[in-house]
Amino acid sequence: MAQEINDQQFETEVLKSTVPVLVDFWAPWCGPCKMLGPVIEELSQDNTGKNVKIVKINIDENNEMAGKYNVMSIPTIMFFKNGQPVDQMTGVQEKSVLQAKLDELA
């Protein structure tokens, strides 16, 4: 399961992470976000034990980080490395595209 985090955990889990992190900004009202859900779960399983981390943040309950990083469309996938956002994608993405980005950052 991809780890669900909140605004308070963002610093520890994402910004201070020693490995690259994929963050899925989503909300329960958003159909495409829910459709992306299984893709993120599969990605999470595929990368178990690898040098990357995959987390989800529900922006309905946690809007601070979404605001800070200018999330204006959901789903938004952001990639962080060494505490910095290094890439982002909006809308539903296919698994191989996300995996390729993770492999590039790892």
Add this chain to the structure above:
Amino acid sequence: MPENYDVIIVGGAAAGLTAALYASRRNLKTLVIAKALGGQAVLTPAIENFPGIKKISGIDLMMNFAEHAQSYGAKIVYETVIKIEKTQEDFLIHTANKNVLRKARAVILAFGLTPKNLNVPGELEFTGKGVSYCATCDAPLYKKKSVAVVGGTYEALDAALLFAKQDCDVFLVHDQDNFGVFKKLFAQVQENKKIKVYLKTQVQKIHGHQVVTSIDVAVDGKAENISVAGVFVEKGHRIDSSWLGDLVARDKTQSIMINEECATKTPGLFAAGDVTQQRDKQVIISAGAGASAALAAYRYLQKIKGKPALLVDWQHES
């Protein structure tokens, strides 16, 4: 070595998932390749005309479709098909994932519709940074901000009212002088003080700095700049089948032409749902078409194997 399937279905919404259910119930080795599940249905908060279910969200209905198909053995992968190649006996299916090549004896095209773009400078650059194609997804992120809704569709009117409810200043921009049959909804929009309607107006450019800041429009030929934080494109949909090349015939709307067996002009290649000339774009109709396409594919596979197409629903008495 390519992965082998009896049927590969391109698209994972009402037509594709129903085709997957029917194909897997005929014991065909079935794969659905979809960028994501659910298609346009997932943008619908409530579906109230699917027989047997009085009310259900589009997401839940589509998830049920997917689970139902999977329960009979259909497999789903999340990729985008970029090319289909016809060989002597099979179809080779290429996706953006270059590591895998898949092969099937029959293919069902059910990839639905694609949102229409504005095709103006700034659109691509600011997609996800203020330009959006899903008002229901992103509206809560624009509370009390100024937004433009562009298009003459039912969805455009609906989105304008949704933003007005969120206390946004809404600019509804449409290049025609009316909203056709949606008179009642347009009347509601006109009565709403939060919505300013621009008719006979074209969006010409989207400006921004990291995020959208304004749009240039031409109102009846006269230039104007409107400050907005968001541009919601609701111009309707189109069929993007150009990547199929000569494998299918198309009508003037680019719909894939099929016969009563859901067959395209290429033997073994079937199509169902919104990508076809089917007039009404409804979940129930696409689901029915998906079932027909799967049964037609089953009959086709039986025939090329030299076996009788067993399990017919009825038999005409001569």
